[in-house]
Amino acid sequence: MSLRELALAPDLAFRTKIITVPEWKNATVTLREPSGDAWVKFREFLTPPELGDGEEAPKLTAAQEFIRNKEADTILFVDVLRDEAGERVFSDDDIGTVAEVYGQVHKRLLNVALALGVDQDQAEKK
Template sequence: MAKDLKTLALARLSGFRHKTVKVPEWRNVSVVLREPSAEAWYLWQEVLNGDGEDDDTLSVVAKTRRNLEADVTLFCDSPV
């Protein structure tokens, strides 16, 4: 499976670890799982750190909401 340098450089997933899996719940459709980008990791940390509030001062609801927003930021990352 020889590929030229241009093809490899322009491949959408070439810079990311990824794995193709079949999802039985979706009639065995193939899905590509890709690691988040560096930007997504950065934004995830930014959301988790929030306004610099200490975890001890946040309510359980506020912590849960913050963590959910951070996860959405991380897992909705899309390649450019």
């Protein structure tokens, strides 16, 4: 492939990591850093609706905040989980289904994918 072809290849535009998930019968999955589109959807989901003058956003209970954060994580998770061929496992239509079962394994996988997007220089500064 030429440099131009490499730069324009959609599957090469993101960092990826292949890992084995013991909890999923040792399935091999590819994790990819989140796309810009997924980040936009994530931020839109977490942004409260605009309020009128003098209105305050309702305070969420701990349970409501947990559910909101889990659903927001799911938006990113369905974007980053790939099969061995690098294809998305879930579509955006699956977000609700995945959110119902989203647990610690999903969270750990998402954290691995998020870490792929951290620039090494930034990580060393922290």
